[in-house]
Amino acid sequence: MNSHHPEKRLLILVGSPRRDGNSAALGAAALRGAEAAGASATLLFLDDYIQEFLPDLRRKPAPSDRYAELFLEHFLPADGALICTPIYWYGMSAQTKAFFDRSFGHYAGAGPEPERVKARMAGKRLGLAVASEETYPGAALGIVHQVQEYARYTHSDFVGYVHGVGNLRGEVEADPWQPLEAAARLGADFFTRKYSDYRIETPRARNVWESAEQPTARERP
Template identity: 60%
Template sequence: MSEARKLLVLVGSPRRDGNTAMLAEGVQRGAAASGTQATLRFADDYITDFLRDCRTCRRSDGECAISDRFRTLFLEDFLPADGVVFCTPIYWYGMSGQTKTFFDRTFCYYAGSYPQSEEVLEAMCRKRIGLVLASEETYPGAALGIIHQIQEFSRYTHSEFVGTVGGIGNRRGEVAHDPRDPMRGAERLGREMFTRHYADYRADTPRSTGVWCG
């Protein structure tokens, strides 16, 4: 029997009982139902500081000198994962500060000044990526900046950006009443993270005349 795929569900909201967290738990349930080993983490349990100037901050042995738990989150949860679902509220038409800081802090470990940077960069690549967003606005453009950033991260790391789920709500838990049923969408995303069809064609990509089998 093959080893179960590993999925990291990373929550960039500070609210443990908020709409983003509810959607993230839906992703985790769906992933577990499909046999995936799904781990849910809150970024602010691990990240307490912003990226600094590595030229002045890095320790003499090459390790990051920032004394929080980001190293554990990144090296033990993110890098070994076959897929990652980033879950964030929309703050000022962008991702949360916690989520953005996660991306910024990865530089500490793939920069050339880190002794194992080549291994880190290799492990960052070729994952399956998903995105879950919570917002009080139904305006579709509110999410576009975040979607574009995740698309570019996926492109940069040769990863596959397989899907986005958006839930609308303001009060805590209100996302469950969104008539589009994002809770079901989040569970489906988790369940299909490693099976969902992904297509990103280039001009010279070999492809058949159809998209779906049959």
């Protein structure tokens, strides 16, 4: 049921500096789920690739860190990306934000290269895993909204979201809402889980799930 199309590639990006932290644990759980389902999945830590913010590219050359490798060789070819970030000040970590900002250096401007990049930025499946100390659901909403806007802008599908609570390294494992299991499921069915985002004219059945009983005509309002 959770089987992947074997050709689909999932990229898991971790935006915490803590290799043994909670975002990393959520990402690792998603990686295990994806691999168990037969997908090709890769987990990378953003700060292995990103050392600088987006500069004024008219005044400075692109930073000589490994962002281009990350963006061109890992992100663009991926069919889906799972962004894993700690909540820092009710937003994503600076590492994670820099991942989005630095893409400007590759898609901005005119010419065949930016056009090629924009075409490959579009149409991915996107997921989000956040780790925070606070349980308050509102703490994550700014990040959820930002990823949703990125998805809208790039014609991507924001297919799932997991929120794990913990503060000590790896403490999400003790979160009674079991976010590691949720992250593993998200990894497992990243490319197959149902995604819907209707417009008024979207044709659809009244039931959402196949298993739901079909109502008879008399039961319809």
